[in-house]
Amino acid sequence: MSITIEKIHKTFGQFQALKDVSLEIPEGKLTALLGPSGSGKTTLLRIIAGLESADTGRVFFGGDDVSKLHVRDRNIGFVFQHYALFRHLTVAQNIAFGLESLPRKQRPSKQEIAERVEKLLEMIQLPQLADRYPAQLSGGQKQRVALARALATQPRILLLDEPFGALDAKVRKDLRRWLRALHDEYHFTSIFVTHDQEEALELSDQVVVMSQGKVEQVNSPTELYARPDSRFVFDFLGHVNVFSGVIKNQKLVQGDAWVSLPGARGDQEAQLYLRPHEVQLSRSPSANARLPLRIESISLIGSEVRIELAPQGWQATELWETGMSHTEFALQNPTRGELWYAVPNVGHIFVGDSHQPRTVNWNYQDAANASNM
Amino acid sequence: MTSDNKRRVGDQPWVRRSLISLALILTMTFLVIPIVVIFAQAMSAGWSTFAGNILNEYTLHAIGLTLFVALLTVPLNLVFGTALAWSVTRFKFPGRKLLITLIDIPFAVSPVVAGLLYLLLYGRNGWLGGWLSTHDLQLMFAWPGIVMVTVFVTCPFVARELIPLMQQQGSDEEEAGVVLGASGWRIFRKITLPNIKWALIYGVVLTNARAVGEFGAVSVVSGNVRGQTNTLPLHVELLYQDYNIVGAFASASLLAAIAILTLVAKALVEWRQAKSENSALEKGDV
Numbered sequence: 095m096s097i098t099i100e101k102i103h104k105t106f107g108q109f110q111a112l113k114d115v116s117l118e119i120p121e122g123k124l125t126a127l128l129g130p131s132g133s134g135k136t137t138l139l140r141i142i143a144g145l146e147s148a149d150t151g152r153v154f155f156g157g158d159d160v161s162k163l164h165v166r167d168r169n170i171g172f173v174f175q176h177y178a179l180f181r182h183l184t185v186a187q188n189i190a191f192g193l194e195s196l197p198r199k200q201r202p203s204k205q206e207i208a209e210r211v212e213k214l215l216e217m218i219q220l221p222q223l224a225d226r227y228p229a230q231l232s233g234g235q236k237q238r239v240a241l242a243r244a245l246a247t248q249p250r251i252l253l254l255d256e257p258f259g260a261l262d263a264k265v266r267k268d269l270r271r272w273l274r275a276l277h278d279e280y281h282f283t284s285i286f287v288t289h290d291q292e293e294a295l296e297l298s299d300q301v302v303v304m305s306q307g308k309v310e311q312v313n314s315p316t317e318l319y320a321r322p323d324s325r326f327v328f329d330f331l332g333h334v335n336v337f338s339g340v341i342k343n344q345k346l347v348q349g350d351a352w353v354s355l356p357g358a359r360g361d362q363e364a365q366l367y368l369r370p371h372e373v374q375l376s377r378s379p380s381a382n383a384r385l386p387l388r389i390e391s392i393s394l395i396g397s398e399v400r401i402e403l404a405p406q407g408w409q410a411t412e413l414w415e416t417g418m419s420h421t422e423f424a425l426q427n428p429t430r431g432e433l434w435y436a437v438p439n440v441g442h443i444f445v446g447d448s449h450q451p452r453t454v455n456w457n458y459q460d461a462a463n464a465s466n467m
Numbered sequence: 468m469t470s471d472n473k474r475r476v477g478d479q480p481w482v483r484r485s486l487i488s489l490a491l492i493l494t495m496t497f498l499v500i501p502i503v504v505i506f507a508q509a510m511s512a513g514w515s516t517f518a519g520n521i522l523n524e525y526t527l528h529a530i531g532l533t534l535f536v537a538l539l540t541v542p543l544n545l546v547f548g549t550a551l552a553w554s555v556t557r558f559k560f561p562g563r564k565l566l567i568t569l570i571d572i573p574f575a576v577s578p579v580v581a582g583l584l585y586l587l588l589y590g591r592n593g594w595l596g597g598w599l600s601t602h603d604l605q606l607m608f609a610w611p612g613i614v615m616v617t618v619f620v621t622c623p624f625v626a627r628e629l630i631p632l633m634q635q636q637g638s639d640e641e642e643a644g645v646v647l648g649a650s651g652w653r654i655f656r657k658i659t660l661p662n663i664k665w666a667l668i669y670g671v672v673l674t675n676a677r678a679v680g681e682f683g684a685v686s687v688v689s690g691n692v693r694g695q696t697n698t699l700p701l702h703v704e705l706l707y708q709d710y711n712i713v714g715a716f717a718s719a720s721l722l723a724a725i726a727i728l729t730l731v732a733k734a735l736v737e738w739r740q741a742k743s744e745n746s747a748l749e750k751g752d753v
Contacts, residue, residue: 145642165645172646178639182661191657192647247648 095156095250095283096121097142102151104137104307111137112148113307119300121156122281124274126294129304130330135287136255138304142285143253144168155251171244171252171282175259177236179228185239186211186224192247214242217276234265241273245280254286258293270297291331295319303327324449328367328442335373335414335436337385338365341445351408353383353438355454358445367442367451373416374437375401375428382456385436387414389428399423406433505723508716520717528694529702530721532610536698537678540617544674547618548625549667553659556633557641567630570623581619582687585612608690613698616684621677625670632666665740672736676729680722 097119104112112134119125127135140146142153144165152161160168180188193207202210215221218238228236237257244252257273258266274297277284288294294301295315303310303318305326311318322328339348341362346353353366379385387403390413398417405414414436418426428434442451474480510517520526555567573581589606590596599606606612640662644654660667682700689696691705699722706715 143646145646166648166650169648170646172643174639174643176639178643180640180643180658183657191644191649195644195647195649195653243643243647 098154100152102148104148111307115309121283123299124277124284125300126298127287127302128294133304134307135304139253139287143172169249171249173240173244173254173257175256177240181228184225189214189243189246218242233261250282252282252284256287333370333415335368336365349408351385362446364443364445368438370416372440375434376437379435380437383438387434389430389432502723505720509720512713517717520714525693529697529699533679533699536613536617537675539614540678541675543618544622544625551626552629552633557638570626573620573623578620578683582616582684585616585688607688612688613685616688617678617681620681620684621674624674628666628670669736672732679725
């Protein structure tokens with residue numbers, strides 16, 4: 095069932111939690127609501143569920159206006175951030191709760207309920223824990239039980255509020271994979287709230303980035319990472335290296351450091367955004383840039399060597415970061431304290447107050463220059 | 468010994484010993500000995516006199532009235548306290564903080580003042596008294612008045628037990644219930660009630676103890692008519708003023724017995740409460 099959100103406004107006292115939010119959630123897809131705390135993502139989820147009412151605006155489930163429908167009658171599955179398992183009921187009783195709450199006419203018989211619960215317990219791979227109480231479960235187990243409970247009444251929409259927030263890294267990864275597999279098997283429409291960009295990009299089919307009560311960008315994970323269309327999305331999705339300066343003579347200049355910007359017109363302030371993988375390190379400046387940096391730290395764990403660098407002779411609010419393959423690392427042998435130069439391949443430039451970036455590709459220009467010669 | 472193991476380096480043993488003995492001495496002088504004296508005095512003229520005093524017509528009536536008042540007060544305050552705790556912990560509305568403070572008025576106000584206030588309002592010369600008497604309704608100097616002031620004096624107990632607990636538990640579980648399609652009544656019965664059960668019972672035990680023992684407010688509005696509006700605490704005082712010391716102590720021993728029973732019940736409930744909170748940990752995880 096697709097979900098349509100139309101011009102939702104919501105205020106809490108003086109605080110405007112959602113400002114004119116409109117959104118399409120496609121049927122059968124896993125959508126992430128991503129944003130920092132206070133961006134309104136949880137409020138939006140609760141409004142979709144009906145746990146909170148919007149000041150103005152409407153919510154549609156598959157074309158039906160459900161704005162006035164009580165949460166009880168919306169038939170959605172909801173997984174709470176802290177699971178909210180019923181502490182005085184066993185795991186099996188927790189899972190059966192939704193089925194037992196159905197109106198008498200739709201309610202399955204006791205035996206059918208028991209069978210359904212058993213199947214759900216198998217689905218979450220915890221059949222041996224049916225008679226345990228929530229306090230006797232680990233975080234990951236609680237999360238699975240919460241999911242089984244939400245899915246027991248076979249809702250066509252599943253909403254998850256920070257589903258993996260309270261779990262440790264290892265369990266989180268397992269559960270993410272498991273949820274993705276579950277989703278692919280049952281094809282309900284799911285929305286989950288998260289502040290973890292990695293989680294959003296890895297798990298979802300569509301990411302909705304939110305900030306200060308507004309939708310910043312809606313896109314597939316690949317598109318979103320490759321083509322963020324605002325500074326906020328850029329900053330929020332993964333690490334970004336920023337070089338700010340003034341455009342002079344087709345160059346972006348700050349102190350002694352500069353980057354060539356062919357075609358740029360002068361005397362405007364601008365910021366160049368570079369992803370870690372869009373920058374390479376070299377022991378000497380290139381023809382396109384002179385960005386001296388000193389190596390601050392080297393992290394060897396992972397598929398790539400991660401290097402943090404501090405600008406030398408120019409300023410940046412955060413350290414720069416880039417990666418290097420282990421093979422190249424062994425070859426070049428960079429060490430802490432050494433001076434290196436950043437060589438950009440691709441970058442995204444924001445000129446003046448503009449919110450839309452322009453992408454610059456130096457490799458392409460090199461190639462173009464070469465062919466012109 | 469574990470207690471020795473726990474002692475910090477350099478702590479003086481005599482400080483510990485003298486503090487413990489001081490606490491014990493004070494408890495004995497002010498709490499235990501008086502209670503023992505009550506029972507000793509009640510029995511001082513022998514078992515048959517004690518039984519005679521208790522089975523006295525007026526004493527029996529006082530016992531009956533006291534139990535009747537408690538029987539009406541406890542359920543009233545149970546419903547009132549639960550509704551109040553629910554509304555201030557589950558809803559946000561202007562004046563919510565004020566309401567939480569107002570609950571404590573009966574604790575802050577002397578019971579005698581409370582009695583006088585009711586007299587002023589509902590008594591024959593009171594603001595509502597004229598209207599009441601034209602409709603032939605007598606509240607003061609009759610059992611309804613006694614119930615009213617007892618409800619007033621005991622109304623904070625249940626709410627005060629529930630509010631912090633319900634605040635701490637939050638409304639997540641109830642929200643989960645409503646998302647799963649449960650009706651309001653089903654949520655209350657299956658989710659809320661089991662979670663607050665022991666605090667509720669604890670509140671009831673305290674309410675009952677206070678309802679049975681209330682003196683000040685009741686003495687103002689009851690009129691002290693023997694065999695009609697005399698509750699057990701008032702009866703003790705009447706007997707004492709009649710120089711019937713043994714009779715007074717016999718009735719007092721009943722009140723003391725109720726108090727001891729209350730303490731036992733309270734300890735049991737506290738023990739159960741702690742157990743239900745820790746049960747999961749005690750059973751252990753696999």
